[in-house]
Amino acid sequence: MSDTTVRVWDPFIRIFHWSLVAGFTIAYFSGEEEGVLHAYSGYAVGILISLRLLWGFVGSKYARFSQFLYSPGEVIQYLKGLRSRKPDHYLGHNPAGSWMIFALLISLVMTTVSGLQVYGIEGHGPLAEVQSGAPSIAADIRFIRDARADDDDADEEHGMNHEENEAEEEWEDIHEFFANLTLLLVFIHIAGVIVASRMHGENLVRAMVTGNKQTH
Numbered sequence: 001m002s003d004t005t006v007r008v009w010d011p012f013i014r015i016f017h018w019s020l021v022a023g024f025t026i027a028y029f030s031g032e033e034e035g036v037l038h039a040y041s042g043y044a045v046g047i048l049i050s051l052r053l054l055w056g057f058v059g060s061k062y063a064r065f066s067q068f069l070y071s072p073g074e075v076i077q078y079l080k081g082l083r084s085r086k087p088d089h090y091l092g093h094n095p096a097g098s099w100m101i102f103a104l105l106i107s108l109v110m111t112t113v114s115g116l117q118v119y120g121i122e123g124h125g126p127l128a129e130v131q132s133g134a135p136s137i138a139a140d141i142r143f144i145r146d147a148r149a150d151d152d153d154a155d156e157e158h159g160m161n162h163e164e165n166e167a168e169e170e171w172e173d174i175h176e177f178f179a180n181l182t183l184l185l186v187f188i189h190i191a192g193v194i195v196a197s198r199m200h201g202e203n204l205v206r207a208m209v210t211g212n213k214q215t216h
Helices: 011-029 036-058 072-083 095-121 134-148 151-200 204-210
Strands: 005-007 212-214
Touching (some): 011 036, 095 151
């Protein structure tokens, strides 16, 4: 029986996938500069992830999270199949791939949120005014100090700045950790795609471009 071509990945999933690849790559390699490019590529990643989470509930069949929720036993069984070179074939995400998708989404969410926290403490972005009121309080303290030339107010400002610096450093560490974790997961994901493509005799990269896969 000849193989049949099936449309698996809808346009949104394909555009999301490759846009996320570009957005994360730019954000990661511009991280040392911490400039506008890094900030806006981070915003792009955050928007993409938000849309993907929504699409996971209202999107097409193979895009929905309910379609690739696999138990640990199913993941182990699939990995055993890979080891014996007789893995079950899945049109959508296979069990191992599905867990990787969820891991990537969680890691990217944490990377984005921690990045927004750092940016907010620095007085930028949507979280600038909700960082426990830190930017506005610091501004008020500076105003009081300049108006009254009071040494106590200057000491209070110094303490506030110290707390802000500590908070910023903590969030930067969290941001860096999840950014590096995401990169590691990406490498594992790529390796998994290569292995699965060879085992199943299909080009999974091309499928994410065309949206089509072959039934076996």
